[in-house]
Amino acid sequence: MEKFYNLIKKIDSVVAFAEVGGSTQKDQSKDFDFLVVVTDHEATLLYFQKIFKTKILDDSIRILNYGDRPINLAVYTEEELFSKINLYLSTYSPLGEIREWAVGYWIPEIFIQDIENSHIIYDLNNQLNNIKQNICDTKMRIFNNFFNKVLMDIEIKTNLLSEAIPNSLLEYTLRNSIILSLYRLESLKSNKVRNFLNIDNCENDLKKLTVVELKNFSHEVKLLIGKLL
Missing domain, CATH: 3.30.460.10 (Beta Polymerase, domain 2)
Known part of the structure; x- marks a missing residue:
């Protein structure tokens, strides 16, 4: 080069x-x-x-x-x-x-x-x-700023999810958006942001969230956030 x-x-x-x-x-x-x-x-x-x-x-x-x-x-x-x-x-x-x-x-x-x-x-x-x-x-101020913003994003979308029609496109879209934001939250916390979207580098509990039933989804999200805080 x-x-x-x-x-x-x-x-x-x-x-x-x-x-x-x-x-x-x-x-x-x-x-x-x-x-x-x-x-x-x-x-x-x-x-x-x-x-x-x-x-x-x-x-x-x-x-x-x-x-x-x-x-x-x-x-x-x-x-x-x-x-x-x-x-x-x-x-x-x-x-x-x-x-x-x-x-x-x-x-x-x-x-x-x-x-x-x-x-x-x-x-x-x-x-x-x-x-x-x-x-x-x-850098740490920037990362903390985004951590708090992503946390708020998850909270708002989790509340919207509770009001969505079951098995609707909106419900699945919100679910996927929340999972992506949780990956991002974990990568910010671990200071390994280049691993974002690489599920193999995420915590086991976060991997399991991809197959959690929708009726239990919001509860599991709250448990995961508690571990990341």
């Missing part, structure tokens, strides 16, 4: 980039993920589109014709990154975002942990180091 790194460094608008995601953790990731810090967001995206076969996915660009694995570049200005981090500390922060490539929804704590564990390749003016330091200083 050294040739690719040198190519990125030569782009005038790029001031820093780092490898993030599963490939930094040696988990046999199917692609490479990079965070790219730029001075001009749109100009950078246009440049990549000119020299590579690409696909735009919300805030990132996927390179399809370089090497043996797809390359995903999440492109932000420094201001955009700090704004995101500050938003996650806010009471107004959304629980997640709907994205084309995400199962369920994209969750911000994975983004935070990816930056924390990133491998910085190029950092012209120490921007990424400053961002990583900011993450180190605020």
Whole structure:
């Protein structure tokens, strides 16, 4: 990948980039993920589109014709990154975002942990180091903020579940949403958010919830929350 790194460094608008995601953790990731810090967001995206076969996915660009694995570049200005981090500390922060490539929804704590564990390749003016330091200083506050938000989400949906028509689409949708939120709650508690949606890494009691009868579901949810608090 050294040739690719040198190519990125030569782009005038790029001031820093780092490898993030599963490939930094040696988990046999199917692609490479990079965070790219730029001075001009749109100009950078246009440049990549000119020299590579690409696909735009919300805030990132996927390179399809370089090497043996797809390359995903999440492109932000420094201001955009700090704004995101500050938003996650806010009471107004959304629980997640709907994205084309995400199962369920994209969750911000994975983004935070990816930056924390990133491998910085190029950092012209120490921007990424400053961002990583900011993450180190605020990560637990961010995780606690989301833990409390997810807890509230489960409580609201459990109450709605008690009013749903038995065996209706609404009942099954709420049940599945609550299970996903419990996985997320457990991953936040254990500080292993990259395990989100991986049932093999969850507690046995949480695995059992997937087969609990609907009439006992709300009671079992309350018991599980009690263990996580």
